[in-house]
Amino acid sequence: MRLPFTNDPSRPRRRRLVLGALAAAGLVAAFGAGSWAAARAQAPTPAPDEAPAPAGTADHAGASGAEADRPRPGEVRRLAPAYVPRVDTGLVDRAGAPVLVSCGTCHATRPPDPGRCATDDAMAMHRGLVFAHGERSCLACHDPGDYDRLRLAHGEPVPFAEAPRLCAQCHGPQQRDWERGLHGGMNGFWDAARGGRERHACTSCHDPHAPAYPLVTPVFHPPDPLAGRGRPIPARGAEGGAHGH
Amino acid sequence: MATELPQAPADRPAPRRLPVLQGGVTRRTTVKALGATLGLAAFARAIAPLTEWARDIPVDRFLQRHYRELTPEAMQTLLRQLEQETREQYGAEVHIEDVKPTPGVAFGYALNLSVCNGCRRCAEACHIENNHDRASQESYIRVLEMSKGSMDMERGRVDYAGPNPDPDKFYMPVQCQQCDDAPCVKVCPVEATWKESDGIVVVDYDWCIGCRYCEAACPYHARRFNWTKPQVPAAEVNPDQAYLSNRIRPQGVVEKCHFCLHRTRKGRLPACLEACPTGARVFGNLLDPDSEIRRVLADKRVYVLKEELGTRPRFFYFFDV
Numbered sequence: 001m002r003l004p005f006t007n008d009p010s011r012p013r014r015r016r017l018v019l020g021a022l023a024a025a026g027l028v029a030a031f032g033a034g035s036w037a038a039a040r041a042q043a044p045t046p047a048p049d050e051a052p053a054p055a056g057t058a059d060h061a062g063a064s065g066a067e068a069d070r071p072r073p074g075e076v077r078r079l080a081p082a083y084v085p086r087v088d089t090g091l092v093d094r095a096g097a098p099v100l101v102s103c104g105t106c107h108a109t110r111p112p113d114p115g116r117c118a119t120d121d122a123m124a125m126h127r128g129l130v131f132a133h134g135e136r137s138c139l140a141c142h143d144p145g146d147y148d149r150l151r152l153a154h155g156e157p158v159p160f161a162e163a164p165r166l167c168a169q170c171h172g173p174q175q176r177d178w179e180r181g182l183h184g185g186m187n188g189f190w191d192a193a194r195g196g197r198e199r200h201a202c203t204s205c206h207d208p209h210a211p212a213y214p215l216v217t218p219v220f221h222p223p224d225p226l227a228g229r230g231r232p233i234p235a236r237g238a239e240g241g242a243h244g245h
Numbered sequence: 246m247a248t249e250l251p252q253a254p255a256d257r258p259a260p261r262r263l264p265v266l267q268g269g270v271t272r273r274t275t276v277k278a279l280g281a282t283l284g285l286a287a288f289a290r291a292i293a294p295l296t297e298w299a300r301d302i303p304v305d306r307f308l309q310r311h312y313r314e315l316t317p318e319a320m321q322t323l324l325r326q327l328e329q330e331t332r333e334q335y336g337a338e339v340h341i342e343d344v345k346p347t348p349g350v351a352f353g354y355a356l357n358l359s360v361c362n363g364c365r366r367c368a369e370a371c372h373i374e375n376n377h378d379r380a381s382q383e384s385y386i387r388v389l390e391m392s393k394g395s396m397d398m399e400r401g402r403v404d405y406a407g408p409n410p411d412p413d414k415f416y417m418p419v420q421c422q423q424c425d426d427a428p429c430v431k432v433c434p435v436e437a438t439w440k441e442s443d444g445i446v447v448v449d450y451d452w453c454i455g456c457r458y459c460e461a462a463c464p465y466h467a468r469r470f471n472w473t474k475p476q477v478p479a480a481e482v483n484p485d486q487a488y489l490s491n492r493i494r495p496q497g498v499v500e501k502c503h504f505c506l507h508r509t510r511k512g513r514l515p516a517c518l519e520a521c522p523t524g525a526r527v528f529g530n531l532l533d534p535d536s537e538i539r540r541v542l543a544d545k546r547v548y549v550l551k552e553e554l555g556t557r558p559r560f561f562y563f564f565d566v
Contacts, residue, residue: 173565181537182357182544183565185524187514190536194512200524213523215408216362220369222403223382 083161084148088127103147112144132210141166141208167202178202311436312449312489324488331493337482344487344510346443352504352559353444353531353538354515355547356418359565361525363388363409363416370520371420374505375491376483378475385469385502386420386517396562398465398550420517421446421467421502422550422558429459429468429501438499444531444559445504447489453498460499464551465558468501504528531559 086100093099106125116122117138123129143151143158150158150166158165168175177183184205189195205213309315315323324341331339368384377383389401391414398419410416427446430438437452438459460468474496486492487507494500505515509528518526529536541547545563 177544177565180540180544182527182541183360183524185518185521185526187519189512190509190514190529191512197514205522205524213362215410216364216522217407218363218365218388218405218409220365220372220382220384221406222365222368222384222387 083159085160090127103142107147112139112147114139114144130207130210132212133208163208164202167206167208175202309451311452313439320488327488327492331482335477335482335493336479337477337484339482339484339486339492341486341488341492342507343489344507346441346445346510348442349530349532351442351444351531352423352509353529353542353561354423354504354559355527355538355541355545355561355563357525357527357565358415358417358562360523361416361418361521362523363390363405363407363414364522366520366522367418367517367526370516371502373481374483374508374516376475376477376486376493378471378473379477379481381473383469383475385467385500386418387466388416388418390414391417396548396550417562418517419465419467419550420560421463421504422465422556422560423502423504425557425559426555428462428464428554428556432458432462434458443510445506446501447503447506448498448500449489450492450494450498450500455497455499457499463501464554464556468499470499471496 084102086102089099089101091099114137118136122138123131139151140153141150143149145151146157148160150160150163152158152166153169164175164178174183178199181199184200184202186197186199188197190197202208309323310319320343324343327341328339331337331341365388368386368388371377371386372382372384375385387403389398389403390405390411391398391401393413393415396417398417401417401419405411405414423440423444423446425440425444427440430440430446434456435452435454437454438446438448440446455470457468457470460470471494475493477493482493483491485507487510490503490505490507505513505517509515514528515526518528527537527541529538531538531542533539541561541563546566547561547563549558549561
């Protein structure tokens with residue numbers, strides 16, 4: 001964790017420009033629970049060592065259809081309500097496209113078995129699944145009654161499109177920040193009167209099964225006059241410490 | 246030529262001027278005045294950029310008035326002229342606007358240092374958005390790799406190569422802090438740079454004489470000098486331009502981050518924010534109590550760089566607690 005000096009008493013707490021009233025008023029968030037975007041939509045989780053593609057960096061380049069992807073005024077993008085993740089079966093159809101199936105395809109006829117959560121077979125059946133998110137208990141999140149949806153701790157089912165509600169149970173601070181626009185970023189307009197904005201769901205950035213943000217290779221290495229200032233240290237190997245995978 | 250500049254709004258002190266310049270500024274009187282104060286040798290070096298490049302400046306551009314003295318009609322003529330020049334010199338069709346600040350809007354920017362992983366996509370987006378010279382890989386953003394426990398930007402390194410983040414480091418992108426008490430504005434001998442009502446410190450590239458005092462004065466190393474005429478392939482030129490922001494700059498002038506005013510003054514988010522894959526950046530209107538930027542100031546413990554200098558930046562850094 002990178003919190004170098006949060007307890008340093010020598011640094012005064014700076015709250016310039018802030019009114020007391022704000023604390024209360026601010027809670028009326030501009031976007032309620034469930035109002036996030038489908039940057040990910042149906043896209044796969046980014047491969048490790050590759051940050052998710054930034055949406056709209058070079059939208060002015062025109063032509064690419066990026067402009068059509070922009071949220072229109074007032075619009076806030078959401079994940080499609082009917083969104084369900086799909087599993088690659090490893091088969092290909094006649095056209096050569098991979099065959100993707102929803103959870104129910106296999107699980108509707110299989111009674112749920114919590115005991116199998118930790119088995120390597122279970123990981124193998126869902127190709128590419130890597131689990132590194134606390135204890136390996138799939139049914140803390142997936143609904144054993146219907147694998148095409150999620151489930152909160154008290155049993156309430158939640159569609160995949162509302163995954164942030166699930167994450168919120170265990171990650172209150174980040175979820176609150178996300179809700180208030182301080183975690184997870186956005187695209188579009190700061191001025192809601194002039195345009196909409198696109199928010200990312202937690203799962204756009206965090207793989208629910210291995211949520212640590214992937215290591216990245218920085219782009220755009222600068223030829224910079226300040227370059228020589230720091231003491232040169234050898235580039236690190238690819239194993240990369242705390243986030244290792 | 247130039248007469249008295251418009252008065253600064255009452256809520257902030259009028260820009261301090263060199264005593265010799267009181268009562269109006271023209272580039273010609275400044276050049277004389279500087280000659281008197283600096284001594285000839287130093288002066289010759291200081292204006293070297295001018296003598297070298299004056300050749301390339303069209304006569305009417307040299308006689309052009311200061312941004313704040315241009316009538317709307319004169320501005321329109323000038324903008325079309327600049328578009329024409331871009332067409333001729335770069336082969337690119339561009340649209341240059343003069344976008345004004347919106348009353349009731351004061352921009353603030355915050356950056357979450359717990360989340361930033363130093364990927365430099367912001368610097369890259371800036372490079373593309375703002376029509377920077379391709380060869381020198383210029384960008385208004387410099388991302389510093391910092392040792393945990395220190396916010397001393399002078400000890401940051403820029404030449405890290407990843408994989409990122411290094412668990413012992415944090416990453417701090419630094420760009421113009423849009424100071425309320427901006428040292429760069431105070432040292433400019435010709436008032437080619439000033440603070441606008443929405444807090445953005447702008448540069449009139451056609452008024453700048455390239456003396457680089459502002460570059461030396463900026464404690465954040467945020468200003469850049471155009472050593473060469475920027476080279477940008479026609480296909481890569483961002484056609485969405487403004488006079489005070491990303492229009493292709495002439496050689497020999499100073500430039501810096503302008504919070505993407507050609508976007509932000511039209512309600513959009515800055516390019517560096519949209520490019521950030523980690524969501525570390527928060528931008529908005531400091532005067533709107535329900536804006537995200539105000540929520541940062543309310544919820545988080547924020548830092549400003551080199552606070553002891555009293556520059557009062559509008560760029561804030563914070564960590565998740």
